[in-house]
Amino acid sequence: DTEVTQTPKHLVMGMTNKKSLKCEQHMGHRAMYWYKQKAKKPPELMFVYSYEKLSINESVPSRFSPECPNSSLLNLHLHALQPEDSALYLCASSQGDRSGELFFGEGSRLTVL
Amino acid sequence: EDQVTQSPEALRLQEGESSSLNCSYTVSGLRGLFWYRQDPGKGPEFLFTLYSAGEEKEKERLKATLTKKESFLHITAPKPEDSATYLCAFSGAGSYQLTFGKGTKLSVIP
Numbered sequence: 001d002t003e004v005t006q007t008p009k010h011l012v013m014g015m016t017n018k019k020s021l022k023c024e025q026h027m028g029h030r031a032m033y034w035y036k037q038k039a040k041k042p043p044e045l046m047f048v049y050s051y052e053k054l055s056i057n058e059s060v061p062s063r064f065s066p067e068c069p070n071s072s073l074l075n076l077h078l079h080a081l082q083p084e085d086s087a088l089y090l091c092a093s094s095q096g097d098r099s100g101e102l103f104f105g106e107g108s109r110l111t112v113l
Numbered sequence: 114e115d116q117v118t119q120s121p122e123a124l125r126l127q128e129g130e131s132s133s134l135n136c137s138y139t140v141s142g143l144r145g146l147f148w149y150r151q152d153p154g155k156g157p158e159f160l161f162t163l164y165s166a167g168e169e170k171e172k173e174r175l176k177a178t179l180t181k182k183e184s185f186l187h188i189t190a191p192k193p194e195d196s197a198t199y200l201c202a203f204s205g206a207g208s209y210q211l212t213f214g215k216g217t218k219l220s221v222i223p
Contacts, residue, residue: 042213104156
């Protein structure tokens with residue numbers, strides 16, 4: 001079982017909705033990540049938080065808004081999404097933001113209608 | 114430009130038939146080469162880190178090796194439960210963050 005927990009596992013939303021994805025880890029990791037993965041493609045980095053501060057934003061549209069309330073929690077707020085944003089959203093954590101040994105959650109499958 | 118290419122895209126093996134997956138890379142200042150396994154609809158699972166040419170790591174039926182241009186994931190006597198997509202990734206001098214290859218989808222037939 002993964003030690004990174006993501007909720008919800010599945011989410012269907014309309015283009016005018018506002019929703020949030022949540023991620024939690026209790027491994028004491030200081031870096032947390034959001035990745036986006038489309039079918040048959042590799043994961044693409046969206047955001048990196050290090051010590052609860054946003055350290056990397058890979059030019060992600062503002063309709064995706066990350067938040068790190070504390071060292072164990074990571075949220076991704078969604079607003080006015082497009083159908084092409086439908087994907088598997090993966091949360092990951094690591095000891096530090098320079099480690100390539102990431103622990104991934106099982107993902108949240110998002111469908112935008 | 115830093116890049117990584119995995120081959121083959123898909124591989125079907127009979128149970129017990131050993132083989133290797135390839136990850137070719139062009140990276141200036143390689144910091145680390147990483148292998149992950151991903152089951153359908155799940156997040157990737159970390160397998161190995163390799164830092165320098167000549168390094169090898171083993172875990173059960175899997176062995177990862179690294180040269181200056183390639184990494185191989187050798188699978189010895191695979192079982193159906195080894196079926197998954199295997200991703201390699203690197204971090205280089207340009208960024209500590211991982212860049213993933215497109216993966217090799219392995220199917221092991223009983």
